[in-house]
Amino acid sequence: MIFREIGVVPDPQSPDVMILKLSLHNVNVSERALPWEFLLGDIVTIPEERIRDILAIVFQKGWKQRVDILSRQVFHFATDFVLSPISIEPEFVYYTTTVQNATNVAPYLVLDKIVKELAPPNYKLDRMLFQFPGHFASVSSLIAKTLRSAIQAVMMIVAYNTYHPYTLGYNNTEKERWEDICYKYIDRRLPWIAGKFFLDKAYSEEKRRFVDTLTEELKSTYLQRVLNLDWISDVAKRLIQEKLFGLIVKIGYHKSTPNATNATNLGDYYNDVNITDSLFNNALSIRHWDSDPLWNLLQRLVNKSVWPEIAGITQASIYYSEVPSYLSFSSTGMIAAHEMTHSLDTNGRLWNEKRQYRTWRDEKSIENFNNRKDCLINQYSDIRAVNHLGDPVFSTDGKPLFGNGSFTISENIADGGGLATNWEARVQHEKKEPSQLLPGLEGFTKQQLFFINFAQNWCSMETPSSTRENIQNGAHAPPFARVLGALQNSKGFSDACKCNTALICELW
């Protein structure tokens, strides 16, 4: 419960081998697996009264005085935990060491015992990914000075909040339970079962081929654009070129482990999940099933065929097969080039084509990247939240609401690179195969329709509470910011709409 994640990942130094990964709870808070996922640091957001109520439910009656004292201790622990120093230097993000060294750095977390108990019996390899060791050390000291009973109470609060959403008593939003919890749960935890129904009904080889061709075009344009940029050194460009040559583009869906179109194979894959009428029991069963294969992975080699898939997105209103190319580029193409640009976002740029952790070995290029990244962070943090009518959305205490540029930086980088790449690919494509104007919309140029279609992909209606929730937890900027931010940074948009304003930020 103290840990955000105990998992298995490719070794950043030697990516053919899987190693353990341990991270603490308040790292990467924006990347929650499920929107209601409860992290240890979240305890500070619960009023002390509520903590008391939960502890009173967990403990028996007649413990009132003890519950009062404990809830205060829990609150202090969580506050100290959230405030414990954390260095986010990139060299500590992918820091690896031995389990013994990690145990010495943070003795009160007893990492050696945890690994011994959870790893397969014949597990030999001892290296582990140990993110932010300084943070582990300070949390270890915090545990050392906290009473055992308080730690136990903290665990109970986290366990209660982790499983509470699966009980009938949970009601957090205006949405119905099936939509708010069950639907999202199936989508995230049993994705291949949900995906099978989609693939049977709505996917085809023709779609796959179309996206494949479009993606290849975008890949070469993306590479050319990056090589033409003037803020990266030739040394860094060579490394980027090697990386982009090594980029494996996979379109569609999983063909193995599991094969997403084969019901028998899916049945075998999910065989140990026990599905009943109780969501709570299902969540427990899936969690248990999920952790076993993870530990077995430790003994296996890296499966390099696991890549993000986009089968589900090739449908209206993103994908249409017979439309002018400028519309395909600004919708389907946007998804593909966005994903490609992730290979050079804040995290992606730290890895080479073999998935090894390697920086560019060029201070000036790194400094330029960071300045441009900071520009994007400030830009998106200044975008004010609005609803679908353009009216402002406020925080719960009535203050103006703005985006969170830091949380969403990787996605905003991918949006900017994706838009610029598609714009350029569209120009090249148009030279080879001139497209037609849209009947009935002849008042717009092809260039303008490219951007209108791009923006239309993000048309949405949200309640103020879901806008607030998305800004607080989302790794992506809200739809209005994804349109506004990307267009403010697009030279193509400025030309197409004759805005002639200076671009705010440019990265890829």
Ligand SMILES: [Zn+2]
């Ligand atoms: Zn993305």
